[in-house]
Amino acid sequence: TRSYAITLLPGDGIGPEVISVAKNVLLLAGAIEGIEFNFHEMPVGGAALDLTGVPLPGETLSAAQQSDAVLLGAIGGYKWDNNEKHLKPETGLLQLREGLKVFANLRPATVLPQLVDASTLKKEVAEGVDLMVVRELTGGIYFGKPRGFSTNQNGEEIGLNTEVYSISEIDRIARVAFETARKRRGKLCSVDKANVLEASMLWRKRVMAIALEYPDVELTHMYVDNAAMQLVRNPKQFDTIVTNNIFGDILSDEASMITGSIGMLPSASLGEKAWTGPGLFEPIHGSAPDIAGQDKANPLATVLSAAMLLKYGLGEADAAERIEAAVLHTLDRGFRTGDIYSDGNKLVGCKEMGEEVLKAV
């Protein structure tokens, strides 16, 4: 049996509930496929703030760094919203991404046939959508310096951030995107604001340069405002999208909502191929503090994140496919949490959904 050390970071809100389901699914799928897991549960985000006073304790980061893969629930909540920057739960997440050097964030947005009605888009627009956003995750305006508060020439207070990309940062995310597109339908759309921003002009120039290494992938460019429109007008035109940290934050959330089932969508954050550190896997939904602890959360995004962990993080494709098939089978049998419920199906809570997936595994 192969054995892996997995760091579980339940985090805040519905995080603990969905992580608990995903852990059981991993255990069972692993047992069947001959994989053993050693789980270490560590605090992060608001939970860590309450416990230790910081959003990413050193112990959590080093446990994560030393493990084979990291599975995160969700982070944040009203309680900590007015904290200073270094004491925000979100800062813990950013430190974790930085500390794990996971610069490539893969966010699929797929409309499952079973859930096409959950989209607010017309059926003919939503059905068949299957796109992947490759978001740069450890650079750009999220991390650029200088940043902070200062005074301008008029002695007035200013708030300031820096959007900055270097050639090597762009090149490595572009390569991940081209590789991803190559394994999908061979189409890559790079999104920028190169008609206004110099950081985007360099982005576009380098993406075009890297394209020469991937003659089999069809590359197009789109301005971010237009991309936000095209996702609504005709999301099926997209296969793989690559973009910077902040545009990726916005567009991947928009794309996920277009599927209508954000409670279903996983994500993977990966480092350099040469880097032996673990990947970070998390549902793209937030901590949903308003339904936390009520057994209402949809655990499937986290379960599918666990499948991505197996596939992208550990190279265990069979176990990953077993989990994905179990999720589809559970949907086929009509089980639905509240967020994806429609008439004629069976409304279940987070735990019961987990049990049904276990049966199907």
Added chain:
Amino acid sequence: TRSYAITLLPGDGIGPEVISVAKNVLLLAGAIEGIEFNFHEMPVGGAALDLTGVPLPGETLSAAQQSDAVLLGAIGGYKWDNNEKHLKPETGLLQLREGLKVFANLRPATVLPQLVDASTLKKEVAEGVDLMVVRELTGGIYFGKPRGFSTNQNGEEIGLNTEVYSISEIDRIARVAFETARKRRGKLCSVDKANVLEASMLWRKRVMAIALEYPDVELTHMYVDNAAMQLVRNPKQFDTIVTNNIFGDILSDEASMITGSIGMLPSASLGEKAWTGPGLFEPIHGSAPDIAGQDKANPLATVLSAAMLLKYGLGEADAAERIEAAVLHTLDRGFRTGDIYSDGNKLVGCKEMGEEVLKAV
């Protein structure tokens, strides 16, 4: 009779066609309401580049500054896409906004009952949407310094922009937004990324401070990624949205596409109340180079921008309402350009649409 000097900036692509229609509509509505217009047509964008070598000639800017209002068609085209930054058509538009000091960009997104089918959103989600994005237009990452290309500590090339807001810049756009919300349904949603960016933290702090002057307006805050989702999930929840330059660029385009009729949507860009310079009025659609010169463009966004010019720019509310009513009446009679065409209506070109609006004026 009142007399006004109007600078017309047809610009590129379909710009000349739609401006020509709007000019005729202004002339007729003005004649009926006792208003005289002196039009000065000046080059801007790609048209100006071809003619003078710069995207905003000094003569164009000073003519615009000296007039009572400026009506712009559209800017940009493939031909100039690879120009250097200072020779891009878009740079002319940014210089124009800066030169006219129009820091407040009002972008309505309304789903007209006549056009609800044009939206890719389900009817029950789209119908009744009526929101206004108030976008900061002369600050933030579009104008922030330092910007450009440079080398980092590793000797690597970087592209860099600065997102920066001062207190006075935030305060004045916040006031415009609160005033706008007060005249609408009294709800203002401020969109930022205050969980990550210091520029957004200052934004949120100042919007909350200005809110004290407007106790009758209900203020909420939303992160930009969530706003991009909520516009798809339930756009009716929004009344007035206020946000920075780049988020406003993205979200207003997304909101416009949600209406399904981007060819219908006008915008107004205004300066300080105390400032006597003119406002800038333009459709929110682009220059559509692929259909330029083919008499296929929808002129209604520009006609409605002319109505905004009358209302917000000149205080001529009666003439503005006459034009708005004429547009609705023309739609009621079933006239549609290709972009908003649906079965059972009459397909017309740009010119014929203009003639029908003239009849209705």
